[in-house]
Amino acid sequence: MRILRFLIKRLLYLIPIMIGLxxxxxxxxxxxxxxxxxxxxxxxxxxxxxxxxRREFGLDRPxxxxxxxxFERMLRGDLGNSLVTRRPVVDDLQRRIPASVExxxxxxxxxxxxxxxxxxxxxxxxxxxxxHASRIAAISGVSVPAFFLSLLAQxxxxxxxxxxxxxxxxxxxxxxxxxxxGLYLFDSLITGNLAxxxxxxxxxxxxxFTLSIPILALTARLTRSGMLxxxxxxxxxxxxxxxxxxxxxxxxxYALKNALIATVSQIGLGFGAILSGSVLVETVFDxxxxxxxxxxxxxNQDIQPIVGTTIVAGLMFVIINILxxxxxxxxxxxIEV
Amino acid sequence: MDGQSQNIKTLANGESQSAGTGFLSSxxxxxxxxxxxxxxxxxxxxxxxxxxxxxxxxxxxxxxxPQEMDIMNRRSPPNAAHPLGTDWLGRxxxxxxxxxxxxxxxxxxxxxxxxxxxxxxTGAIAxxxxxxxxxxxxxxxxxxxxxxxxxxxxxxTAALGPSLLNAMIAVSVVWWPWYTRLIHSQTLSLSxxxxxxxxxxxxxxxxxxxxxxxxxxxxxxxxxxGSLDLGFAVLTMAGLGFIGMGAQAPSPEWGLAVSLxxxxxxxxWWISVFPGLAIFSVVLGFNLLGDxxxxxxxxxxxxx
Amino acid sequence: xxxxxxLLEVKNLHVRFETLRGVLQAVNGVDLTIFPGQIxxxxxxxxxxxxxxxxxxxxxLSTPPGITDGEIWYRGRNLLELSAKEMxxxxxxxxxxxxxxxxxxxxxxxxxxxxxxxxLLWADIVQNTTGEPSAFNLINxxxxxxxxxxxxxxxxxxxxxxxxxxxxxxxxxxxxPQQLSGGMRQRVLTAMACAGEPDLIIADEPTTALDVTIxxxxxxxxxxxxxxxxxxxxxISHDLGVVAQLCDRVAVMYAGEIVEEADVRDIFENPxxxxxxxxxxxxTMASEDDLVEIPGEVPNMLAPPKGCHxxxxxxxxxxxxxxxxxxxxxxxxxxESKCGRVHGEWI
Numbered sequence: 001m002r003i004l005r006f007l008i009k010r011l012l013y014l015i016p017i018m019i020g021l022x023x024x025x026x027x028x029x030x031x032x033x034x035x036x037x038x039x040x041x042x043x044x045x046x047x048x049x050x051x052x053x054r055r056e057f058g059l060d061r062p063x064x065x066x067x068x069x070x071f072e073r074m075l076r077g078d079l080g081n082s083l084v085t086r087r088p089v090v091d092d093l094q095r096r097i098p099a100s101v102e103x104x105x106x107x108x109x110x111x112x113x114x115x116x117x118x119x120x121x122x123x124x125x126x127x128x129x130x131x132h133a134s135r136i137a138a139i140s141g142v143s144v145p146a147f148f149l150s151l152l153a154q155x156x157x158x159x160x161x162x163x164x165x166x167x168x169x170x171x172x173x174x175x176x177x178x179x180x181x182g183l184y185l186f187d188s189l190i191t192g193n194l195a196x197x198x199x200x201x202x203x204x205x206x207x208x209f210t211l212s213i214p215i216l217a218l219t220a221r222l223t224r225s226g227m228l229x230x231x232x233x234x235x236x237x238x239x240x241x242x243x244x245x246x247x248x249x250x251x252x253x254y255a256l257k258n259a260l261i262a263t264v265s266q267i268g269l270g271f272g273a274i275l276s277g278s279v280l281v282e283t284v285f286d287x288x289x290x291x292x293x294x295x296x297x298x299x300n301q302d303i304q305p306i307v308g309t310t311i312v313a314g315l316m317f318v319i320i321n322i323l324x325x326x327x328x329x330x331x332x333x334x335i336e337v
Numbered sequence: 338m339d340g341q342s343q344n345i346k347t348l349a350n351g352e353s354q355s356a357g358t359g360f361l362s363s364x365x366x367x368x369x370x371x372x373x374x375x376x377x378x379x380x381x382x383x384x385x386x387x388x389x390x391x392x393x394x395x396x397x398x399x400x401x402x403p404q405e406m407d408i409m410n411r412r413s414p415p416n417a418a419h420p421l422g423t424d425w426l427g428r429x430x431x432x433x434x435x436x437x438x439x440x441x442x443x444x445x446x447x448x449x450x451x452x453x454x455x456x457x458x459t460g461a462i463a464x465x466x467x468x469x470x471x472x473x474x475x476x477x478x479x480x481x482x483x484x485x486x487x488x489x490x491x492x493x494t495a496a497l498g499p500s501l502l503n504a505m506i507a508v509s510v511v512w513w514p515w516y517t518r519l520i521h522s523q524t525l526s527l528s529x530x531x532x533x534x535x536x537x538x539x540x541x542x543x544x545x546x547x548x549x550x551x552x553x554x555x556x557x558x559x560x561x562x563g564s565l566d567l568g569f570a571v572l573t574m575a576g577l578g579f580i581g582m583g584a585q586a587p588s589p590e591w592g593l594a595v596s597l598x599x600x601x602x603x604x605x606w607w608i609s610v611f612p613g614l615a616i617f618s619v620v621l622g623f624n625l626l627g628d629x630x631x632x633x634x635x636x637x638x639x640x641x
Numbered sequence: 642x643x644x645x646x647x648l649l650e651v652k653n654l655h656v657r658f659e660t661l662r663g664v665l666q667a668v669n670g671v672d673l674t675i676f677p678g679q680i681x682x683x684x685x686x687x688x689x690x691x692x693x694x695x696x697x698x699x700x701x702l703s704t705p706p707g708i709t710d711g712e713i714w715y716r717g718r719n720l721l722e723l724s725a726k727e728m729x730x731x732x733x734x735x736x737x738x739x740x741x742x743x744x745x746x747x748x749x750x751x752x753x754x755x756x757x758x759x760x761l762l763w764a765d766i767v768q769n770t771t772g773e774p775s776a777f778n779l780i781n782x783x784x785x786x787x788x789x790x791x792x793x794x795x796x797x798x799x800x801x802x803x804x805x806x807x808x809x810x811x812x813x814x815x816x817x818p819q820q821l822s823g824g825m826r827q828r829v830l831t832a833m834a835c836a837g838e839p840d841l842i843i844a845d846e847p848t849t850a851l852d853v854t855i856x857x858x859x860x861x862x863x864x865x866x867x868x869x870x871x872x873x874x875x876x877i878s879h880d881l882g883v884v885a886q887l888c889d890r891v892a893v894m895y896a897g898e899i900v901e902e903a904d905v906r907d908i909f910e911n912p913x914x915x916x917x918x919x920x921x922x923x924x925t926m927a928s929e930d931d932l933v934e935i936p937g938e939v940p941n942m943l944a945p946p947k948g949c950h951x952x953x954x955x956x957x958x959x960x961x962x963x964x965x966x967x968x969x970x971x972x973x974x975x976x977e978s979k980c981g982r983v984h985g986e987w988i
Binding site: 143152295 | 480483496572573576580582599614616
């Protein structure tokens with residue numbers, strides 16, 4: 001019951017965030033020097049079109065009325081049209097979100113799982129070889145540009161060793177699985193489409209692995225310091241000195257849970273890195289998701305899709321943070337929710 | 338902290354006042370000792386110094402101007418004449434990396450400096466004034482932080498028009514809220530400290546309290562945060578360059594160079610790989626250095 | 642009391658830590674003997690090295706790593722030479738520790754019941770395996786034997802909590818440590834230390850954080866344990882009053898060294914070291930349970946004073962004290978002191 005109340009409170013918090021996001025994007029389109037109509041319709045459109053759009057969007061009215069109009073449009077879910085795809089941005093987003101979500105989940109999963117293992121090993125074998133190696137790996141992981149890592153992965157694992165396909169979500173010869181959620185792995189698994197499952201998993205590995213690296217580094221670092229902190233606590237020494245428990249249980253059952261809670265409480269931040277990274281990784285791997293869509297739009301000065309992805313990415317980030325907060329509260333008995 | 342290390346701290350404390358010879362105070366010498374003891378921090382410092390030197394004298398030392406094309410030797414692999422090969426126009430990759438160095442360091446430092454310039458006053462005002470001003474500033478900061486960094490940076494650059502300058506503005510627009518938050522919380526905790534309360538009691542003006550009492554005490558945390566953020570700024574700027582939103586051709590900026598060389602992968606890998614490695618090593622240097630500085634200055638870690 | 646053979650014999654124990662500012666000699670040549678069923682008090686100010694001594698007996702000096710020298714004999718084995726595995730088998734089963742602070746000694750994210758159950762389960766596993774006890778059995782709920790062990794341990798938890806007089810044990814097992822009061826937590830910790838039926842319990846200031854009434858109850862509990870089960874107790878404290886109530890024998894520790902050791906009555910009636918005298922004076926002058934400080938400061942152990950460690954604070958010091966190192970020497974029946982003036986080493 002308390003959890004439910006917490007959830008509602010956090011979901012209500014989405015409202016001011018939404019208002020803020022809409023306001024920021026309004027700013028981007030209007031206050032910044034430049035011609036918003038030109039930005040919206042693109043450089044090739046005629047003067048007549050410009051006039052018509054100006055009136056249509058109410059841009060001849062005072063700025064506060066424009067803001068209200070813009071707000072109404074956003075609430076109706078009208079994000080305008082994309083100059084590049086010539087379709088409503090909302091339709092484009094719907095088509096692309098599943099691809100990004102699938103990649104982000106896979107990247108997050110690999111990163112968190114790998115980071116946990118690395119972080120725990122690092123803390124338990126503090127100042128040993130494995131600790132040094134994993135710390136150097138972690139700091140290298142946050143230092144390597146995502147686009148460069150993607151290129152290296154393509155170059156070495158894709159081209160030179162031919163282990164993985166270089167671009168796309170699924171082979172051309174194979175039809176996409178019947179769309180249920182739009183997540184290829186999930187859909188092909190449910191429909192029992194093994195060929196699609198194999199191919200989409202094969203395509204997912206390289207980009208997901210590349211995307212996971214900064215999260216892996218972050219998780220490893222958080223887990224290491226959380227674990228070191230816990231290991232120096234009296235109750236860990238006590239589990240061994242009073243209860244006489246073997247070290248393995250004292251570490252991997254008792255200390256690990258405390259460290260996990262500390263890590264989970266901060267992991268939501270890492271999702272921002274995943275969303276940022278996916279812009280670059282999707283570009284290199286030609287992955288048909290939100291990131292590639294944003295970049296294509298940005299290169300073509302196509303502002304409406306950018307507004308759309310900014311809002312969607314913001315919402316996703318906030319929602320993930322609510323979810324991790326929730327997990328953290330469920331895990332940690334110290335918190336009165 | 339457990340009782341045992343607590344005790345050791347208590348025991349070791351007696352010594353800190355006694356030692357005080359030389360140029361540095363005993364605290365400063367401790368900071369230096371912690372920093373130098375960590376080999377990785379020293380490595381980071383070395384990498385950063387190396388690239389700083391390259392940024393200053395590199396362009397003068399470069400064998401060729403960045404735009405000079407050797408039409409006969411396009412896409413030639415690394416060889417004696419071109420140690421890192423040439424690109425699709427026959428430009429010397431080595432010379433272009435050297436010429437790109439000052440750009441890369443600049444685009445790391447400028448956005449963070451801008452972000453500090455926005456973040457410090459807003460954070461100090463928010464923490465010091467409280468009330469509506471505080472919540473307005475802090476909620477605005479929250480909203481900016483609710484959009485993933487690169488996505489917001491792309492949106493801002495796209496609205497301003499793609500260029501190196503606009504990309505730097507965009508990164509500072511994305512990053513200022515972190516400094517606002519940092520300074521806000523520091524202001525809150527410092528305001529409760531005795532010396533600030535004393536100054537208020539003595540009737541010092543708000544301005545002088547902020548400038549004379551609060552800011553000097555925050556200098557080290559701004560410095561730590563700033564040095565940790567340099568690597569991030571370089572990465573984000575290079576990312577913007579990579580997708581065409583930052584430096585524009587024919588600039589030798591490294592992110593752009595990696596991006597343009599992509600078309601010639603995998604056969605002519607050196608066009609992209611060397612600028613990419615250069616970005617990696619600069620960011621690694623900044624991150625190692627930043628970590629070292631944080632460990633040395635952070636009082637929580639010191640004494641352990 | 643039969644003075645047959647000692648249960649634990651610490652000989653010339655040295656522990657040092659390497660810190661940023663140099664080597665810190667926390668324990669400097671400590672000798673300590675505990676006989677079966679005996680309650681020995683180890684007393685000293687904080688930072689005197691008494692906790693470090695206790696932790697090195699169980700080899701749980703973890704942060705920062707200490708460097709240990711000397712001998713610790715327990716039932717014919719030198720604990721400092723045991724392998725990690727042998728030591729682990731001993732911990733909790735033969736020697737167990739009730740630690741300093743009941744607030745921080747229980748894991749906040751596991752229920753009290755689960756923590757005690759694991760201790761009991763492990764004791765059962767160790768006692769019923771001849772070879773290497775397997776940690777796997779602590780999570781083994783997959784076999785019927787494993788499940789049976791879990792059931793038995795869970796029942797035993799309630800029984801053991803009742804024995805340490807924890808009120809309403811049935812409900813408390815489901816609670817997290819932070820939902821219990823300090824005294825209740827100390828009872829849980831005591832039950833935990835007894836889970837493996839050890840013959841030596843090291844109690845590291847177990848009552849510091851508790852108020853006087855609860856403190857008295859815990860002391861009574863420990864006394865009972867010693868009498869009914871024949872357990873020996875090494876009781877570490879800075880509180881002379883508590884030690885007087887509980888212990889048979891007392892060792893006084895100062896700056897990493899034992900400066901006086903005697904039977905409890907002897908120490909109080911006839912102290913033979915200026916530091917002990919100062920401690921007793923401080924305690925009797927103290928109005929309530931708060932600490933009365935001895936004038937002067939605990940020496941900096943990175944650079945301890947030459948000669949006797951106590952001379953800078955000693956009201957009776959003479960020139961020799963600052964230059965020569967006194968020995969721990971007999972000054973009466975089972976009574977030793979490390980004061981050069983008292984046992985006639987100088988003057």
